[in-house]
Amino acid sequence: EAGVAQSPRYKIIEKRQSVAFWCNPISGHATLYWYQQILGQGPKLLIQFQNNGVVDDSQLPKDRFSAERLKGVDSTLKIQPAKLEDSAVYLCASTTGLGNEQFFGPGTRLTVL
Amino acid sequence: AQSVTQLGSHVSVSEGALVLLRCNYSSSVPPYLFWYVQYPNQGLQLLLKYTTGATLVKGINGFEAEFKKSETSFHLTKPSAHMSDAAEYFCAVISSGSARQLTFGSGTQLTVLP
Numbered sequence: 695e696a697g698v699a700q701s702p703r704y705k706i707i708e709k710r711q712s713v714a715f716w717c718n719p720i721s722g723h724a725t726l727y728w729y730q731q732i733l734g735q736g737p738k739l740l741i742q743f744q745n746n747g748v749v750d751d752s753q754l755p756k757d758r759f760s761a762e763r764l765k766g767v768d769s770t771l772k773i774q775p776a777k778l779e780d781s782a783v784y785l786c787a788s789t790t791g792l793g794n795e796q797f798f799g800p801g802t803r804l805t806v807l
Numbered sequence: 808a809q810s811v812t813q814l815g816s817h818v819s820v821s822e823g824a825l826v827l828l829r830c831n832y833s834s835s836v837p838p839y840l841f842w843y844v845q846y847p848n849q850g851l852q853l854l855l856k857y858t859t860g861a862t863l864v865k866g867i868n869g870f871e872a873e874f875k876k877s878e879t880s881f882h883l884t885k886p887s888a889h890m891s892d893a894a895e896y897f898c899a900v901i902s903s904g905s906a907r908q909l910t911f912g913s914g915t916q917l918t919v920l921p
Contacts, residue, residue: 698850727908734816736897736911737851750908785850796909798843798850 696720698799700786706805712774715802719767719788725749727796728761728771729785737785743769773804781806809834809900813912821920826870826885828915830898833879839901840881841909842872846894854896857881868892893919 699718707713719726724745729737740759742749745766754761758777763769773780783803787796814829832838839858843851855866862874872883881898898912 703848734913736811736899736913737909738911739908742908787850795853795856798852800848800850803848 698786698788698797700784700799700802702802703800704803704805706807707776709778709806710775712772713776713804714770714772715784715786715804717769717771717786717799719769719786720797723788723790723797724766725789725791725794726763726769727787727789728769729787731783731785731801733782740771776804776806778806780804809838809902809910811898811900811910811912813896813898813915815915816913817916817918819918819920820888822890823887826883826888826892826917828883828896828898828917830872830881830883830912831879832881832898832900834900840872840874841899841901842866842870842881842883843897843899843911844894845897845914851897854883888917888919890919890921893917 701716726743728740731737741751741754741761743763746763761771783801785801786799789796810833812831841856842854844854845851854870855864857864857874865871870885872881874881895914895916897914899909902908
């Protein structure tokens with residue numbers, strides 16, 4: 695069974711530029727999460743989708759971050775414009791249902807210069 | 808609100824020695840508890856989880872953890888460390904709200920010395 699796929703794996707941008715990350719969850723997984731993991735910290739939830747609807751985006755900085763999950767499968771996370779403090783690893787995870795084991799992708803490491 | 812505290816951001820053990828990584832949680836309701844491992848440049852992999860039932864939980868790679876409600880702890884142990892165990896370990900608790908979200912601790916970096 696294929697795991698959670700993410701791309702790109704690495705991205706370096708200048709501050710104030712835009713960037714987008716892509717996630718393809720495990721087939722059949724209805725719930726999808728985006729996490730931000732700053733160096734030396736645990737992952738912090740940004741947004742949670744159930745199928746193509748948002749369950750919780752209370753920790754998403756909506757002035758610069760946006761996310762969508764069209765057709766309830768793939769998802770994209772966008773940052774516009776990026777700030778230095780956005781440098782982190784962005785992890786995508788999926789699960790069959792709320793409270794079940796989450797399967798994580800390898801992450802996208804973003805460096806903002 | 809749920810929270811997790813991992814004592815010790817860095818732990819070093821010798822190969823063959825006991826591994827003990829500490830995790831304490833706060834929860835107003837019975838929690839679901841997890842340990843994840845993260846190898847360099849990889850995502851998180853589930854080691855083990857406690858939901859209900861037996862309080863001693865066995866996971867992959869010889870790890871186990873014991874849920875102690877009276878101590879609000881869920882420490883991770885392995886009798887004999889292997890070089891391949893070197894990684895970052897995260898304890899996590901699942902929220903009691905309808906969204907059932909994971910809250911992670913800040914992680915413990917495990918170094919295994921030859």
